[in-house]
Amino acid sequence: xxxxxxxxxxxxxxxVSFTATTKVNDFIGSLEQxxxxxxxxxxxxMVFFPPRADCYKCLSSDMEWFEVSGKGxxxxxxxxxxxxxxxxxxxxxxxxxxxxxxxxxxGRIASDVPEAEIKVGMxxxxxxxxxxxxxxxxxxxxx
Amino acid sequence: xxKVAIIGVGQSTxxxxxxxxxxxxxxxxxxxxxxxxxxxxxxxxxSVICSAPEYDKQRSPAGVFAEYLGLxxxxxxxxxxxxxxxxxxxxxxxxxxxxGLHDVVAVIGFQKMSEISSAESQxxxxxxxxxxWESPFGTMMPAYYAMYARAHMAxxxxxxxxxxxxxxxxxxxxxxxEKAAYRKxxxxxxxxxxxxRMASPVASPLRTxxxxxxxxxxxxxxxxxxxxxxxxxxxxxxxxxxxxxxTAVNLAGRDLFTGLTVAQQAGEQAYKMxxxxxxxxxxxxxxxxxxxxxxxxxxxxxxxxxxxxxxxIRSKETYKEGSIPVNVDGGLLSKGHxxxxxxxxxxRTVVLQLRGEAGAIQVKNPEFGLVHNIGGVGLYGNVTIxxx
Numbered sequence: 001x002x003x004x005x006x007x008x009x010x011x012x013x014x015x016v017s018f019t020a021t022t023k024v025n026d027f028i029g030s031l032e033q034x035x036x037x038x039x040x041x042x043x044x045x046m047v048f049f050p051p052r053a054d055c056y057k058c059l060s061s062d063m064e065w066f067e068v069s070g071k072g073x074x075x076x077x078x079x080x081x082x083x084x085x086x087x088x089x090x091x092x093x094x095x096x097x098x099x100x101x102x103x104x105x106x107g108r109i110a111s112d113v114p115e116a117e118i119k120v121g122m123x124x125x126x127x128x129x130x131x132x133x134x135x136x137x138x139x140x141x142x143x
Numbered sequence: 144x145x146k147v148a149i150i151g152v153g154q155s156t157x158x159x160x161x162x163x164x165x166x167x168x169x170x171x172x173x174x175x176x177x178x179x180x181x182x183x184x185x186x187x188x189x190s191v192i193c194s195a196p197e198y199d200k201q202r203s204p205a206g207v208f209a210e211y212l213g214l215x216x217x218x219x220x221x222x223x224x225x226x227x228x229x230x231x232x233x234x235x236x237x238x239x240x241x242x243g244l245h246d247v248v249a250v251i252g253f254q255k256m257s258e259i260s261s262a263e264s265q266x267x268x269x270x271x272x273x274x275x276w277e278s279p280f281g282t283m284m285p286a287y288y289a290m291y292a293r294a295h296m297a298x299x300x301x302x303x304x305x306x307x308x309x310x311x312x313x314x315x316x317x318x319x320x321e322k323a324a325y326r327k328x329x330x331x332x333x334x335x336x337x338x339x340r341m342a343s344p345v346a347s348p349l350r351t352x353x354x355x356x357x358x359x360x361x362x363x364x365x366x367x368x369x370x371x372x373x374x375x376x377x378x379x380x381x382x383x384x385x386x387x388x389x390t391a392v393n394l395a396g397r398d399l400f401t402g403l404t405v406a407q408q409a410g411e412q413a414y415k416m417x418x419x420x421x422x423x424x425x426x427x428x429x430x431x432x433x434x435x436x437x438x439x440x441x442x443x444x445x446x447x448x449x450x451x452x453x454x455x456i457r458s459k460e461t462y463k464e465g466s467i468p469v470n471v472d473g474g475l476l477s478k479g480h481x482x483x484x485x486x487x488x489x490x491r492t493v494v495l496q497l498r499g500e501a502g503a504i505q506v507k508n509p510e511f512g513l514v515h516n517i518g519g520v521g522l523y524g525n526v527t528i529x530x531x
Contacts, residue, residue, distance in 0.1 A: 082345055
């Protein structure tokens with residue numbers, strides 16, 4: 001018998017992933033199916049995005065997945081003119097935060113949204129995106 | 144519990160590229176503080192070494208430094224909270240002394256950032272945030288603080304020019320600080336000229352002039368109990384209040400984007416412990432890694448109401464002659480920001496002010512001084528209140 005394969009799906013996340021194994025690797029499986037998912041604690045109902053395997057409130061690790069859907073409000077954003085090592089081919093890009101009320105989502109604004117149309121407080125939605133290097137992430141589009 | 148004092152302060156000149164090894168760099172700040180305190184290494188009971196990892200090859204620098212600084216066989220500790228490491232080191236020293244374990248403790252902060260390129264440094268700093276969920280999007284420190292700047296502008300009408308005024312103030316005092324890495328003055332005209340480097344966009348709405356630069360440097364603070372302080376030192380400066388807090392790494396886990404909760408909480412703790420309020424502070428050093436960070440500090444520390452930080456800088460109340468002088472040593476924006484050394488350098492400035500030894504930047508007869516030192520993007524916050 002060979003060594004059991006390690007689930008390293010999380011290395012697919014983002015332009016450069018710094019994490020390979022995590023208990024929430026199914027997040028990547030969902031991205032591949034076009035869904036962005038968070039977790040909800042079955043013990044106490046706490047909602048987590050980004051998804052967590054463990055609830056700090058009731059210490060349960062019994063979680064269920066929910067889909068990030070509907071509209072969020074743009075809390076803030078910044079357009080980068082310089083990038084860290086490994087990200088320069090993506091320039092320019094904007095990082096941003098959306099507020100969905102019970103949770104928030106940190107990500108990028110879709111590259112086809114003109115900067116002049118971006119306003120703090122505007123409604124946006126989160127969609128799965130395939131990067132030029134075939135990695136997966138999610139981006140925000142106008143809702 | 145007896146009182147705790149600072150009896151010696153020192154720092155190296157902060158510089159773009161230090162021509163020596165990290166232990167030699169640490170020695171510069173240490174020697175400066177030891178000459179200031181006029182004590183010998185035998186008088187020191189323990190050392191606390193503070194830095195952020197990954198800028199140089201040395202693992203576990205505490206042991207190497209303890210030897211090089213002549214602090215064997217005393218115990219040594221390594222403390223890391225990114226950019227606030229040496230303020231957290233001071234907090235550890237306070238507890239080591241208050242507990243009675245040690246009489247005198249040396250807190251040494253250092254960083255030699257020039258061993259890696261600026262882009263590599265941004266990548267490492269970005270990894271001071273959430274590497275699983277944020278870093279894969281290509282995050283970096285200026286962009287995170289830029290998001291706070293954008294939110295502050297949207298809510299309160301703060302302008303890029305208000306932020307530029309903070310950089311102009313930093314330049315005014317950076318010119319006077321012989322230990323600063325950047326000693327050139329800065330004008331609003333530079334920010335208004337698209338050809339000028341100060342005006343070049345980094346991460347909107349922040350421009351090059353809004354950002355502090357990497358630097359190499361070291362700092363040292365010698366901390367002592369009341370008995371030793373009175374026997375060694377003519378002008379001990381007392382630690383009156385300490386505060387420290389942490390929050391969610393990922394911005395998705397936070398609720399406030401126009402200020403830093405860790406600064407509010409650490410400030411409240413420090414004021415309460417000292418038994419004073421914001422109006423009692425005569426001079427302050429705040430963590431101006433970016434201009435927006437100083438603006439938020441005004442508000443988070445109670446020098447201005449939320450949204451009114453811009454009025455303080457517009458009316459020059461944070462200049463040396465103003466009602467609350469802030470960063471009159473040039474701040475991180477002029478001195479440069481050698482991560483682990485920064486908190487110790489801020490403490491040094493306030494200690495010299497309280498002793499009346501600050502030279503050209505001396506404010507008039509200060510009784511209380513405050514140090515605000517932030518780690519990461521408001522991930523860790525330390526506020527320290529010092530008094531005569």
